Amino acid sequence: MSMRDTPMRSGPLAGLALAVFATSLSAAEPLPGIQPGSQAPTLGTPMSADDITSWNLTIFPDGRGLPPGQGTPEQGRSLFVTYCERCHGVDGRGATADELVGPPTPPTDADPNKSIGSYWPYATTIFDFIRRNKPPENSGSLSNDEIYSLTAYLLVANQIIGEQDVMNAKTLAQVKMPNRDGFIRIDAP
Numbered sequence: 001m002s003m004r005d006t007p008m009r010s011g012p013l014a015g016l017a018l019a020v021f022a023t024s025l026s027a028a029e030p031l032p033g034i035q036p037g038s039q040a041p042t043l044g045t046p047m048s049a050d051d052i053t054s055w056n057l058t059i060f061p062d063g064r065g066l067p068p069g070q071g072t073p074e075q076g077r078s079l080f081v082t083y084c085e086r087c088h089g090v091d092g093r094g095a096t097a098d099e100l101v102g103p104p105t106p107p108t109d110a111d112p113n114k115s116i117g118s119y120w121p122y123a124t125t126i127f128d129f130i131r132r133n134k135p136p137e138n139s140g141s142l143s144n145d146e147i148y149s150l151t152a153y154l155l156v157a158n159q160i161i162g163e164q165d166v167m168n169a170k171t172l173a174q175v176k177m178p179n180r181d182g183f184i185r186i187d188a189p
């Protein structure tokens with residue numbers, strides 16, 4: 001079938017499209033989003049450096065992307081009671097939402113525990129996860145110090161770091177999670 005014979009050309013829709021186009025031309029206005037004389041659409045606006053910073057949240061396993069700030073397990077414990085306990089339960093043992101603290105049984109155990117302490121390969125991801133999502137009804141509201149504190153508390157509760165350990169960009173990246181080597185690593189090309 002040649003282009004000349006396509007149903008669209010002779011069908012009622014083709015007539016409608018032509019009529020709309022003719023109206024636009026007669027009004028002599030540029031089509032929305034197209035600069036006069038240009039074929040390319042000019043949609044959206046350039047992002048400012050501040051816009052990019054607020055979206056650029058990725059924290060890499062080795063700690064790249066961790067912001068300045070610091071926090072202690074003790075500060076984190078009271079933040080946890082305020083913001084997290086109602087879903088994650090007393091001491092993070094689970095309630096309506098998953099437990100965040102469990103026995104340190106490795107995933108290879110007959111009765112494996114998959115909470116962050118025994119399952120997650122990197123501690124830096126805990127910071128990333130809390131910063132993006134928590135608390136769910138008001139994500140983005142916690143300060144970096146508060147997030148370091150909550151991360152520190154969860155690490156103590158899972159028996160990974162000590163009560164006195166201060167978490168910041170340097171120390172958090174140095175934490176070695178028990179299941180660090182339990183995942184198959186796939187390097188992006």
Ligand code: HEC
Nearest residue numbers: 083084087088097098100114115116129130134135136150
């Ligand atoms: C309104 C209920 C609610 C509140 C409050 C809440 N969470 Fe959650 N959280 C959930 C649910 C549901 C999940 C599982 C689904 C998901 O991943 O979002 C979850 C998952 C998580 C996980 C991942 C668990 C895993 O092993 O995959 C972490 C870490 C976490 N929450 C931390 C926190 C922290 C820290 C706070 C407080 C600042 C908090 N949550 C407050 C409901 C809540």
